[in-house]
Amino acid sequence: MANTPLHQQLSIMKQSFFDEGLLDHEQVSYLETLENEDDPDFIENLFTMFLRDSSRYIDSIEKALEATPVDYSVMERMLYQLKGSSASIGASKINGETNTLRKVFHDGDIESAKASLQKLKEEHANFKEKLVIYVGMLKEAKPSEY
């Protein structure tokens, strides 16, 4: 891999994701092994897909929680969906907050679940803001490699 200032910035940014617990080092390293010359945009596309889909899941969770009565089946499905996809891309904090929300929801405490959802939304917004920049830099770095 080239060692341009952009690549150095990418390295630093990636490390900060790991240091802040936003991304799991092991899982991201594993995903990087799946990327190859036939599909050099795999990681960027995966992250972009996750950001889009996770936003949708969180919106559905919010609507289900605000509904009267609470839509339990949508909550269940969306929570497991978000748990699975966040674990699969190594989005540790989002995965953690999803598990917390799931536990509180299963305990039947709807008000605490709503508070937990707000935390999840904050975490997601923070992650999205940083990951969008990272994906943009990844795209910028690509032409010089290939």
Add this chain to the structure above:
Amino acid sequence: MATSNGSSTGTKITALVVDDDRVINAIHCKLLNKLGIENHVATNGKEAVDLHCSGKKFDLILMDRDMPIMNGIEATRELRAMGVRSIIVGVSTRSIKQEIQEFMDSGLDDYQEKPLTSSKVISILRKIDFVD
């Protein structure tokens, strides 16, 4: 439950990934591809059943539990009732013993918690003698 002579389409192992999450499908297809496994995707249990009704066969099916229209438990039961003998591995984020057992009882050969990794898939394939 798998046939001992391996792939349904010559020497290449075939797999069906059944999941309604695009991120999971992208990762699982990529890891199967890297292992030299030809893969297809169904985004819910009904699509998986319909594929089999149309005559498609797969050596390995990776079945998610929670999906719209037809979930993994219903789809697995349906496939077994149709006489499908593929290896069906449940892949889910559920970790409660009862929930896993309920999924296993529908006709799974194995259960793996997400995220799947190449080593998990290789261990499944070794169990059914598809790899050394």
